[in-house]
Amino acid sequence: MNSEYDSSLLRTVHLVPLTAYDAAGQINGPVQAAHITSMYAAGMRVYLPAAGTSEFQSLSADEVVELVRITREASGPDAQIFAPVGLQVGHAVEIGQRSMEAGADGIMFMPFVHPYMSDAGARDYYLEVINAVEAPTLVYRKGPIPTDDLLLELADDPRVVGVKYAVNEMHGFRTTMLADQGRIEWLCGSAERFAPFYMLIGSPGYTTGAGNLAPHVTLAMHAALAAGEYDEALRLQEVLLPIEDYRARSGDSYNVSMLKHAMTLVGAEFGPPRAPQRQLTDAERAEIDELMAPILEIESQMQSELVSVGLTPS
Numbered sequence: 001m002n003s004e005y006d007s008s009l010l011r012t013v014h015l016v017p018l019t020a021y022d023a024a025g026q027i028n029g030p031v032q033a034a035h036i037t038s039m040y041a042a043g044m045r046v047y048l049p050a051a052g053t054s055e056f057q058s059l060s061a062d063e064v065v066e067l068v069r070i071t072r073e074a075s076g077p078d079a080q081i082f083a084p085v086g087l088q089v090g091h092a093v094e095i096g097q098r099s100m101e102a103g104a105d106g107i108m109f110m111p112f113v114h115p116y117m118s119d120a121g122a123r124d125y126y127l128e129v130i131n132a133v134e135a136p137t138l139v140y141r142k143g144p145i146p147t148d149d150l151l152l153e154l155a156d157d158p159r160v161v162g163v164k165y166a167v168n169e170m171h172g173f174r175t176t177m178l179a180d181q182g183r184i185e186w187l188c189g190s191a192e193r194f195a196p197f198y199m200l201i202g203s204p205g206y207t208t209g210a211g212n213l214a215p216h217v218t219l220a221m222h223a224a225l226a227a228g229e230y231d232e233a234l235r236l237q238e239v240l241l242p243i244e245d246y247r248a249r250s251g252d253s254y255n256v257s258m259l260k261h262a263m264t265l266v267g268a269e270f271g272p273p274r275a276p277q278r279q280l281t282d283a284e285r286a287e288i289d290e291l292m293a294p295i296l297e298i299e300s301q302m303q304s305e306l307v308s309v310g311l312t313p314s
Contacts, residue, residue: 005106005136007161007185009080011204013222014046014164014187015039015211016053018259019067021271027063028271029070035212035268036074041313042215042303044079046205047071048108051084053209053256056110058274061091065098072103082138086110089128096133106136108164117145123153130159140164140189148176155183164189164207165198174201192218192237193244199225209255210243213262214295216302239298242291253278261285262292 017039020031036047049067050059059067068083075081083099085092085107096107109126122145130137137160139151146154154160165173166189177186188198188206195206204226211218217239224233243262247255256273257280263270272279280288307313 005161007136010046010138010162010185010187011226012046013044013211013218014048014205014207015044015215016048016051016207016209017067017071018209018212018256018263018270019050019054019059019063020268021274023271025271025274027066029066031268031270032067032070033074035270036071039211039215040075040079043219044211044215046080046082047075048082048084048207051108051110053259054084055256055274055277056084056086057113058277061095061098064095065102068099068104069102080105082106082108082136084108084110085129085133087113089125092125092129093132096129096135100133100135104135106138106161107133108138109140111140111142112145119145119147119150122146123150126154127157130157134159136161138162138164138187140166142166142189148172151176152179155180160184162187165203166190168194170197170201173198173203177202191244192221192240193248195221196225196230196233196237200230209247209259210240212259213243213266213292214240214299216306217295217299220302239295243295246288246291250278254280254284258288261288265289265292265296 017036020028020035022028049071050056050064064083068081071081081104083095083104085096086109139146139154139160141151141163151163162185164187168190186203188195188203191206191208192210198206208218217236221233221236224236247258257278260270260273261280
């Protein structure tokens with residue numbers, strides 16, 4: 001197992017918190033903090049603030065660090081917070097170093113947006129940032145680069161503690177994970193739609209965006225999967241699939257905007273996503289309202305049951 005970091009803490013649901021904006025389009029600190037506090041109370045313990053569903057590419061370095069700081073202060077001492085890094089090397093180093101000072105436990109490399117990529121160039125990029133930040137590191141694979149071969153090479157580095165894998169080619173994932181022989185954690189980066197299949201072949205955790213709306217449902221789904229109770233896990237997955245299927249429309253272009261509108265249904269105004277994210281029509285908002293009603297009812301029921309037995313605060 002790599003480094004002194006206890007990577008078993010990653011064997012759970014990883015929340016990518018939505019980013020709250022005020023009427024002027026700036027980060028709404030009080031709303032953001034209240035949301036993190038509620039997610040922590042629900043049982044979320046791993047956070048990826050400012051990452052993909054949090055609109056990483058539309059955030060400044062200052063905003064990323066501010067979101068990390070808010071997440072640290074509004075969660076709890078056992079929360080694991082990984083700050084997203086990417087884009088230019090200097091930008092990645094700055095965010096990584098400042099985020100660690102703001103309370104992050106580590107960094108996560110976001111997928112490359114650069115053209116003309118190769119493993120050789122990616123290796124140089126990763127190592128330059130890792131050497132500058134010196135923190136527990138996750139690598140996010142969502143495309144052809146980094147290849148599985150490079151991921152296995154990076155696993156030799158004691159600072160690399162895990163991979164967020166979102167290519168969704170199960171045989172390749174399984175083969176690579178077995179070749180690693182337990183040095184690092186291999187995590188599903190494709191949320192609830194794919195989590196059961198990843199966990200069946202050995203992934204101990206997965207990321208979630210739907211958890212912003214239904215944290216108790218997705219945490220129960222993870223618990224069922226971890227216990228090998230697949231019928232129950234798939235029942236809970238079915239509850240969440242309408243969210244995931246809607247987000248996946250038109251090349252995943254509803255990923256952020258669907259969730260941000262749905263937050264209004266739980267009384268939180270996060271504002272619309274920044275351009276170039278898709279904006280919703282009135283008809284789409286009404287459609288989301290309808291599909292969310294039964295999901296939020298189930299979430300509320302699960303929360304009430306946990307409160308009644310003293311397993312979660314009211």
